[in-house]
Amino acid sequence: MEQATNLMKSFSLPNFDRKDALPVVSVAAAVSIFYASYRLLSSSEEKRHTFKKIPIPSSSYPVVGHMMSLGKFPGKTVSEWHKKLGPILNLRMGNQNWIMIDDPMLAHKVFVTNGAETSYRPSNVFALEYHNMGGKGVSFSQPDGHWKATRAAALNVLAPKHIDSYMPLIHEEAKDLAIRLIESSEKEDGVNPFKYLELNSTNVVNKTVFGKGFESVEDSGFLKMVKIAEDSTTHCALENDLGNIHPLFSIYDYFFNKDAERRDFFLKERNPFFRKLIEEAAVSQDHNVVKALLEDGFKASDDEVLAIAADLIIGGTDTTSVSLLWNIAIMCNYPEFQKKAIAEIDEFVKLNGRLPSFKERSHFPHCISIIKECMRFRPITPFGLPHFTKEDIYVDEYIIPKGSTLISTMSSMHMNPNFYSEPEKFNPARFLNNTKTMQSSANGKIEERDHFNFGWGRRICPGIYLAEAEMFIAFVEIFSRCFVEPTSDGQPNINTERVSSLTILPVDYRVKFTKRINGFI
Ligand code: HEM
Numbered sequence: 374m375e376q377a378t379n380l381m382k383s384f385s386l387p388n389f390d391r392k393d394a395l396p397v398v399s400v401a402a403a404v405s406i407f408y409a410s411y412r413l414l415s416s417s418e419e420k421r422h423t424f425k426k427i428p429i430p431s432s433s434y435p436v437v438g439h440m441m442s443l444g445k446f447p448g449k450t451v452s453e454w455h456k457k458l459g460p461i462l463n464l465r466m467g468n469q470n471w472i473m474i475d476d477p478m479l480a481h482k483v484f485v486t487n488g489a490e491t492s493y494r495p496s497n498v499f500a501l502e503y504h505n506m507g508g509k510g511v512s513f514s515q516p517d518g519h520w521k522a523t524r525a526a527a528l529n530v531l532a533p534k535h536i537d538s539y540m541p542l543i544h545e546e547a548k549d550l551a552i553r554l555i556e557s558s559e560k561e562d563g564v565n566p567f568k569y570l571e572l573n574s575t576n577v578v579n580k581t582v583f584g585k586g587f588e589s590v591e592d593s594g595f596l597k598m599v600k601i602a603e604d605s606t607t608h609c610a611l612e613n614d615l616g617n618i619h620p621l622f623s624i625y626d627y628f629f630n631k632d633a634e635r636r637d638f639f640l641k642e643r644n645p646f647f648r649k650l651i652e653e654a655a656v657s658q659d660h661n662v663v664k665a666l667l668e669d670g671f672k673a674s675d676d677e678v679l680a681i682a683a684d685l686i687i688g689g690t691d692t693t694s695v696s697l698l699w700n701i702a703i704m705c706n707y708p709e710f711q712k713k714a715i716a717e718i719d720e721f722v723k724l725n726g727r728l729p730s731f732k733e734r735s736h737f738p739h740c741i742s743i744i745k746e747c748m749r750f751r752p753i754t755p756f757g758l759p760h761f762t763k764e765d766i767y768v769d770e771y772i773i774p775k776g777s778t779l780i781s782t783m784s785s786m787h788m789n790p791n792f793y794s795e796p797e798k799f800n801p802a803r804f805l806n807n808t809k810t811m812q813s814s815a816n817g818k819i820e821e822r823d824h825f826n827f828g829w830g831r832r833i834c835p836g837i838y839l840a841e842a843e844m845f846i847a848f849v850e851i852f853s854r855c856f857v858e859p860t861s862d863g864q865p866n867i868n869t870e871r872v873s874s875l876t877i878l879p880v881d882y883r884v885k886f887t888k889r890i891n892g893f894i
Pocket residue numbers: 511512513524527531578684685686688689690692693696753754757758759760826827828829830831832833834835836837839840
C-alpha cells in the first residue's frame with residue numbers, strides 16, 4: 374500500500390503559485406485549442422480524402438446525363454453497371470443527382486439507419502400537387518409536412534385488425550378468380566390471366582376502400598378504374614416531370630401542352646370519379662376505409678380522403694396483380710413446385726374439409742416459400758419508389774450529397790450472391806426456415822429480410838399485410854382447383870420482361886388452368 378502511495382506521489386505535478394501558473398495555463402489552453410482545431414480540420418480533411426468516390430458510369434452525355442443511356446430496360450442496364458462498378462452508383466439525370474444502391478446491407482444503412490434524413494421523396498409536381506393534392510396523401514408527401522398524420526391514418530386502416538374484417542370478401546374474390554381462370558381457359562384452350570388478376574386486386578382494394586366492386590373484366594367501371602390507375606402512375610413517374618429533370622426540357626411540355634393535359638386528367642377526370650365513389654362509400658351501411666377515415670379519430674377532410682383513397686387504389690392494384698402474374702408464369706415453368714404446393718393444400722383440405730384462412734398459413738411452409746421466392750426471383754419494380762435526402766449522409770466510406778435522389782436497384786439487389794446463395798436459381802427452399810410473414814420480415818432485422826419489393830424504412834409499404842393475405846389466398850384457391858400448364862404456344866417466358874410505368878411484367882403469355890380431377894375442392 375505504502376509503495377502504491379509513493380508511486381502516486383511520484384506522478385503528481387509540482388506545486389505552482391496561482392499567479393505563476395496563469396501564463397502556463399493560458400499557453401497550454403491556447404496550444405490545446407490550436408491542436409484541437411488542427412485535429413478537427415485535419416480529421417475532416419482526412420475524412421474527405423479517405424471517403425471513396427461513388428462510381429459514375431461512363432455513358433453520360435452533356436445536359437441529359439445518363440437519361441439516354443438507360444435503354445428500354447433501365448433496371449437491367451443499371452444492374453449491369455452495378456456488376457461492373459460496384460454496389461453504389463452515381464447517375465446524372467439532367468440536373469438531378471441519382472444514387473443507385475444494389476447491396477441490401479448498404480441500402481439498409483442508407484434508408485433505415487439514416488431514415489430521418491432519407492425518407493423524403495424527390496420533388497415531382499404532378500405526384501405531390503395533383504396526385505397527393507398538395508401533400509394531403511401518403512405516397513409522395515414529404516415527412517416534414519402532413520405525411521406523418523396521413524401515413525398513420527393509412528397504417529391504421531391497413532392494420533391487420535382492420536384487414537381481418539375484410540377477409541371474407543378476399544376469399545370470395547379469390548374463389549371467383551380461380552373459377553374465371555378455369556372457365557375462360559376451357560373456352561379458349563388457354564388464357565392470359567392478367568386482366569382476371571387485375572379484376573381480383575382491383576375488387577379487393579375497391580371493396581375495402583369504397584365498399585364496391587366490379588362484376589366482370591368487361592365492366593365499364595372496372596375498365597375506367599384500370600385506366601385511371603394507369604394514367605395516374607404514368608403522370609407521377611419521375612421521368613415524366615421533364616421540367617424538373619432539366620429546365621430546358623420544359624420546352625417539350627410547353628409545345629406539346631403536356632402540363633395542361635396532366636392537370637386536366639387529375640382535376641377533370643380522376644377527382645370527380647373518386648369523389649363520386651367516396652360520396653357513396655360514406656353513406657354505405659357496410660364498413661369501408663372511407664368511413665374509417667372519416668370516423669376513426671383522424672377526421673380527414675374531403676381532399677385528404679380522396680388523396681389517401683387514391684394512394685391505396687394505385688398502390689394496391691397493379692402491384693399485387695403483377696406479383697401473381699409472375700407467380701403463375703413461374704409455377705407453369707416449375708411443375709415440381711406446383712406439385713409440392715398442391716400436396717400441402719390437399720393435406721389441409723382432407724383434414725379440415727375447407728380451404729385455410731390466412732391465419733392458418735403456418736401449415737403451408739411450401740406455399741409461403743414459393744410465394745416469397747417468386748417475388749425475389751422476379752421483383753415487380755425496377756427501382757421501387759425513389760427516396761431523397763435533404764442532408765449529406767455518411768455511409769460506410771461514401772458521402773451521399775444532400776439533394777440526391779436515392780434508389781434501390783431491385784433486380785440486382787435480389788440477385789446479390791452475398792445475400793442469396795445461388796441467386797440465379799429458383800429455389801423456394803431458401804425460405805423454408807423463414808416463413809414468418811413478409812410484413813414482419815420487412816419490418817425486422819436486415820439479415821432476416823426475405824426480399825425488398827416492399828421498400829424501406831419509414832416509407833415501407835403500409836399495405837404489406839393486405840397484399841400478402843390477398844396473394845396467399847389467391848394462390849391457395851387457384852392450386853386447390855387446378856394445375857397450371859403451358860398451351861401449344863409453349864412455356865411462359867420468364868427470362869424477358871416488359872416495363873409498364875412503375876412495374877416490370879412478364880411478356881404477355883397464355884397458360885391453361887386445367888381443373889384437377891383429383892382435387893378436393
Ligand atoms: C405486392 C404488392 C405490393 C408491393 C410490391 C408494394 C411495394 C411498395 C413499395 C416499393 C413502396 C415504396 C416504399 C419505399 O418508398 O421505400 C410502396 C409504398 C406504398 N404502398 Fe405498396 N406495395 C404493394 C401493395 C400495396 C397495397 C395492397 C397497398 C394498399 C392498399 C399499398 C399502398 C402503398 C402506399 C400508400 C405506399 C406509400 C407509402 C409512403 O410513401 O409512406 N401497397 N409499396
